[in-house]
Amino acid sequence: MEEPRKEPQLRGLYGKVKIPVKVLDAVIVIGFIALVLVLLLGMQNRGYTVSFDSLGGTPVEAQKHMYGEPVDIPEPPTREGFSFAGWYEDRDCAYLWDIENAPVQQSMTLYAKWEPRN
Amino acid sequence: MTKLKEHKPSKMEALKAMTPADRRRAIFDGIMNNAMFIIIALVIIYVAIKNPRFLSVPSLVNIISLTAAKLPIALGVGGCIILAGTDISAGRQVGLAACISAGLQLTTNKLFPGLQVMPIPVVLLCVLVACALVGLVNGFFMAKFKLHPFIVTLSTQLIVYGLVLLFMQLGTNGGQTLSGMSEGYRNFIIKPLFTLKTSSGPVTVPRYVLYSAIITTLVWVIWNKTAFGKNMYAVGSNEEAANVSGVNVSKTIILVFVMAGMLYGITGFMDAARIASVNATTGLNYEADAIAACVIGGISFVGGIGKVSGAIIGVLLLQIIFAGLNFLSVDANYLYIVKGLIILIACSIDMRKYLVRK
Numbered sequence: 001m002e003e004p005r006k007e008p009q010l011r012g013l014y015g016k017v018k019i020p021v022k023v024l025d026a027v028i029v030i031g032f033i034a035l036v037l038v039l040l041l042g043m044q045n046r047g048y049t050v051s052f053d054s055l056g057g058t059p060v061e062a063q064k065h066m067y068g069e070p071v072d073i074p075e076p077p078t079r080e081g082f083s084f085a086g087w088y089e090d091r092d093c094a095y096l097w098d099i100e101n102a103p104v105q106q107s108m109t110l111y112a113k114w115e116p117r118n
Numbered sequence: 119m120t121k122l123k124e125h126k127p128s129k130m131e132a133l134k135a136m137t138p139a140d141r142r143r144a145i146f147d148g149i150m151n152n153a154m155f156i157i158i159a160l161v162i163i164y165v166a167i168k169n170p171r172f173l174s175v176p177s178l179v180n181i182i183s184l185t186a187a188k189l190p191i192a193l194g195v196g197g198c199i200i201l202a203g204t205d206i207s208a209g210r211q212v213g214l215a216a217c218i219s220a221g222l223q224l225t226t227n228k229l230f231p232g233l234q235v236m237p238i239p240v241v242l243l244c245v246l247v248a249c250a251l252v253g254l255v256n257g258f259f260m261a262k263f264k265l266h267p268f269i270v271t272l273s274t275q276l277i278v279y280g281l282v283l284l285f286m287q288l289g290t291n292g293g294q295t296l297s298g299m300s301e302g303y304r305n306f307i308i309k310p311l312f313t314l315k316t317s318s319g320p321v322t323v324p325r326y327v328l329y330s331a332i333i334t335t336l337v338w339v340i341w342n343k344t345a346f347g348k349n350m351y352a353v354g355s356n357e358e359a360a361n362v363s364g365v366n367v368s369k370t371i372i373l374v375f376v377m378a379g380m381l382y383g384i385t386g387f388m389d390a391a392r393i394a395s396v397n398a399t400t401g402l403n404y405e406a407d408a409i410a411a412c413v414i415g416g417i418s419f420v421g422g423i424g425k426v427s428g429a430i431i432g433v434l435l436l437q438i439i440f441a442g443l444n445f446l447s448v449d450a451n452y453l454y455i456v457k458g459l460i461i462l463i464a465c466s467i468d469m470r471k472y473l474v475r476k
Contacts, residue, residue, distance in 0.1 A: 014419055014469050024470045025150060031463035032157060038459065039161075042443070042452035067447040068171070090395045094298045107450060 048104050052077075054112040055091075057084065065104040073099055082114035151471050154414055154464055158435050165442035172445045175316040179323060184437045186330035187385070187392055188407060189430065193337045194381030195408040196429045197374045200354040202421025203260060203267030205375070206405050207275035208382050211252050213401030214278050215245045215386025217285050220296040220396040223303040228291040235300040245383040252278055253379025257372030282398050297395040307391035326388045333384060338426040340377070350374055355422025406457050411436045413464040420472050436460075 050071055052060035057077035065071065076084045089095040093113040133141055149156070165172045191208055198205040221229045222236040222244065252274055259270040286293045307329075310322035341347040349370045352360040361367050385404070390396045415432025417424030439460075443453060 014472070017469060017473075019469075019473070021470065021473055024466055024473065028150060028153060028463060028466045028470065031459060031466060032153065035157070035456065035459045035463065038452060038455045039443075039448070042448040042456075043446065045449055045452075046447040048447060048449070065447075067169075067445050090297045091295060092297050095394060105444065 048107045050104055050107070051109045052087070052112070053091075053109050054079070055114065057082070057112050057114065060112075067105060068103045070101060070103055071097075071099055071110075077112055079114055081117055083117055085113040085115045087111065088113050151467060154460075154467055155435075158439060161439055161442055165445055169445045172442060174318065175314060176318060176321045177441065177445070179314065179321045181434070181437050181441045183324055183327055184441070185430075185434045186327040187388060188404075188411070188433050188437065189330050190333050190381040190388075191385040191404055192408040192411045192429045192433045193334065193426065194378035194385075195405060196412045196415075196417045196424055196426075197337075197341075197350065197378050198267065199409070199412050199417050199419060200350055200422060200424050201267075201371060201374055202354050202419065204409060204419075205256065205271045205378055206268060206409075207252065207256065207271040207278055208378070208408055209401045209404035209406070210275045210278040210282065211249050211379060211382040211401070212386040212389060212404050213398065214252070214282050214285075215249055215383040216390040216393075216396045216400045217282050217296070217386075217398070218245050218248055219303075219387045219390040220299055221285065221288075223299040223390070224296060225298050225300055227289070228294075229285070229288040229296070231289050235302070238303060238306055241303070242384075242387055245387045246380050249379035249383030249386070250376045251379070253376040253382075254372060256379070257375030260375065261368035261371035279398070286398050293398065295395050295397040299391065299394065304391045304394065307388055324392075326392065329384075329388065333381070334426060334430065337381070341426055346370065346373060351422050353422075355420075403454075403457075406461065407433075407436060410457055410461045410464060413461065413468055416468075418468050418472065419465065420468070 047064045047066055049062055049064055051062040052074060054060055054077040057079035060074045060077050063072055063074075078084065085093075087097045087099050087110040089097050089108070089110065091111050093111060097110050099110075133144060136144060162172075171177060191212055195205050195208050219241055221227070222233070222241045224233075225235065227233045256270055256274050259265050259273075260267055283293065286296075307326050308324045311325045311328050312323055314321045314323070341350065349360065349365045352363070352365050353367050353370045357367055360370075386401060389400065393400070411432035412424065412429055413419070413432070414435055415424075415428030415430070417428050417432070439456075440453065443456070
């Protein structure tokens, strides 16, 4: 007697999957095509935005840079009764951004530090 | 009498012995089952041609450091996937751990005004206990109520996020980003382990790479050399059979999730010092990276299948892709779509492997 052909067994989260391998192949290929299209679209819109939050001072225009480029040093903002004390990575002005040398590695916002004038 | 060594045919010989149709089929299967690796290799080659600095020592050290930072969470999620489950609360648990770590290490504490900087072991203990508790809840509902892992971890994801938001509102902080952690804590995590001299200046390997290596070794021992590890694989591959052979299924499931929670805790503890500024969105979507890494690395949703080395390879490959796209200045918004597609494709390939295998 011929042994009945065993259906492949899927367990776990795939426990109830009933799909022919050919369809799965098509899904994988379509998935990769979609992935490549998204990457191509991403390549069309390259660049990281560096925004400046002057925290109450005069506004500073955002810049767009490629990975590894330093920021173009903007005109320092001004604020009534305060003097500008540099651009910082965080709102609390704990980490100074080395604006002359540090390379842009992602989209980010830099915050102005203000020191009150006497 | 000397025993003759049994001749095992190599893959090449096996391929030659096939009929042309079978051979074509085998080659096609090989390509499809390894399609993800082929695509990743192509991306690496493309990025390296476009920007040769991608393969420079500083860039490679950066990729290894990022891999080390993401490895504990991937190993945690990996354990859950071996149980044929998953854990989508992982990222939020990392966020919780990061917020607690930062909150107890602020030099001027806005969350708990007047609180001095806590000793590092106390902070680590708090983080581990908090995340282990979340893991316990996850494991309990999965083991005792047989709820679907997605439902349980979705619920705890929400609960943990709520807790994080409330935690950030404590004192006079008002939900703001925490920064200004003690030097001792930051040094403990990011101080150079050693420095490499390269043509483009010195490159430092941070301490957390060592911690991550130790944790990975520990997880390897637990998965492979302990009764608990063997039970985990047994429960993952066939819960009923494991139960019949005397494995305490509930205890195993709960322990896997508690261990996962502790691994997320460690990830968050390292991340707070690594990123240096923590807010309620820290850890958001980390589980996506971890799940993608595990599936790429061959930890299968079939259950009971997967190795520590697979998780390492998965995390490393994913970090290489992201670092590569970063070098090409591809906007982070596209990366979400890329990650989602990678998970779907990797799962399809994973499913295909076990469909074809008879």
